[in-house]
Amino acid sequence: MRKRQFDSDRNFFGLGKSTGKKLIVVVGIPWDLTSSYRRGAAEAPDAIRKATDSKLYNRYTEQGVDLAAQVKVCDHGDARKARNAMELKKSIVSAIKVHDHNNAASLFLGGDHFVTFPAFESVAELQGQPLSLLYFDAHPDLYETYEGKLNSHATVVSRILDNRSASNGKVCYVGLRASTMEQENRIVKLGLTKYTSHDVFAKGSQEICNSLKSMLKDTLIYLSVDLDGLDPAFAPGVANPQPGGLSSRQLFDIIQNINDLQIIAADIVEYSPRCDTNARTTAFTSAVLIKEIMWAMAKRLC
Numbered sequence: 001m002r003k004r005q006f007d008s009d010r011n012f013f014g015l016g017k018s019t020g021k022k023l024i025v026v027v028g029i030p031w032d033l034t035s036s037y038r039r040g041a042a043e044a045p046d047a048i049r050k051a052t053d054s055k056l057y058n059r060y061t062e063q064g065v066d067l068a069a070q071v072k073v074c075d076h077g078d079a080r081k082a083r084n085a086m087e088l089k090k091s092i093v094s095a096i097k098v099h100d101h102n103n104a105a106s107l108f109l110g111g112d113h114f115v116t117f118p119a120f121e122s123v124a125e126l127q128g129q130p131l132s133l134l135y136f137d138a139h140p141d142l143y144e145t146y147e148g149k150l151n152s153h154a155t156v157v158s159r160i161l162d163n164r165s166a167s168n169g170k171v172c173y174v175g176l177r178a179s180t181m182e183q184e185n186r187i188v189k190l191g192l193t194k195y196t197s198h199d200v201f202a203k204g205s206q207e208i209c210n211s212l213k214s215m216l217k218d219t220l221i222y223l224s225v226d227l228d229g230l231d232p233a234f235a236p237g238v239a240n241p242q243p244g245g246l247s248s249r250q251l252f253d254i255i256q257n258i259n260d261l262q263i264i265a266a267d268i269v270e271y272s273p274r275c276d277t278n279a280r281t282t283a284f285t286s287a288v289l290i291k292e293i294m295w296a297m298a299k300r301l302c
Contacts (some may be wrong), residue, residue: 003265011075011292014054018068022298027095028078029111030120032272033089034152038239040272045078045109047299051291061295062288063256070298075097085151089118095274096122105297107290110269112239113141113153116224117160123222123265124166132170132219134162134212136251137226139175139184140194153239153270161190168219172212174200174254175229177241178182197229197245205250209257216261223266223296225251225289227282235285237276248285250255259280259296266293 009016012026035041059067079095082088092115096106108119124131129138135141135157146154160167173187173194187194192217195208228238231245268286276282 002217008049008075009050010054012052012073012265013059013067014055014058015059015067015071015073016075016295018059018072018149020068020071020298022071023101023294024071024073024107024216024297025096025099025101026073026075026107026109027092028109029088029092029115030078030081031111031115032239033083034114034149035112035239036147036152036154038272038275040274041110041239041270042111043273044271047280048109048271048286048290049282051280051287056067057291059291061291062252063295065295067291067294067298071294072195073294074101074104077265085114085118088115089121092118093122096126105300106261106265107269107297108265108267108292110271112223112268113137113226113269114151114156115269116222116267117156119161119265119267120222121163121166127220127264129220130164130166131174131222132167132168132216133157134174134216134221134223134225134263135226136174136229138175138178138197138228138245139226139240140173142178142183142186142189144302158186170216170219173214174212175246177244200246200254205253206257208256212254212258213261218263220222220264223263223267223293225266225293226270227268227286230285235271235273235282236272237282239272239275248288249255251289255289255292255296257298261296262300263293263297264300266297
């Protein structure tokens with residue numbers, strides 16, 4: 001673990017000092033070796049931490065919940081930099097276990113989207129049971145191989161489904177709009193659920209939430225948010241921007257309205273600080289998103 005170069009006491013809205021009984025462990029994953037277009041996601045963890053500065057954002061969710069009364073954050077720092085997928089899994093497990101926290105929820109800061117695979121496996125092993133996957137993304141990431149490689153940001157859901165001891169086979173996509181025929185055929189074959197960004201606009205966030213809650217109830221859930229699921233107007237700093245995406249309002253509404261599900265872990269991935277605006281638009285969107293995700297995870301621990 002490397003030493004922080006900024007005031008970590010203010011990170012995550014100052015919740016490292018709170019008295020909340022529901023613990024959330026944070027692990028950064030500085031990895032972008034499986035990116036195929038623009039790299040830079042390895043620089044994201046600290047950039048996101050800085051955006052959660054308590055001098056900028058208070059500890060209250062949009063719905064008025066005082067997170068300090070519920071949540072305490074333990075930042076385990078970044079996983080060691082890895083040279084391959086096997087090393088990456090080991091470094092994530094090591095980072096999670098820096099302190100022994102029973103029944104804590106986990107928040108991972110990527111990293112390109114491939115990090116979801118080893119993080120998902122690690123959480124499933126800690127829980128001792130397979131998990132469901134709720135996946136916000138413009139892309140299905142369901143290729144069997146991509147550019148001749150099994151391990152890629154574009155194959156991550158395939159790798160998760162390959163591990164039947166970690167995945168229960170339930171995958172719900174939200175925000176898709178950049179799929180391919182190969183991946184669409186696999187979605188049907190595997191019986192996965194998808195909602196495109198157009199579906200969210202046409203049906204409304206509440207109808208999408210009702211469906212998600214029906215499909216994912218009574219399961220432990222890993223929530224993965226690829227920031228390119230958002231329209232580039234709200235998250236320009238991503239490796240693979242795709243216009244026509246979700247608004248930050250829609251994403252926040254969905255997270256807020258599924259917070260009675262059992263979300264045991266979450267990640268935010270594909271933020272590339274070098275591709276962000278000078279105003280750090282994507283970083284600050286991520287910071288507000290973190291507050292809503294923290295409350296969604298904390299409710300399970302109540």
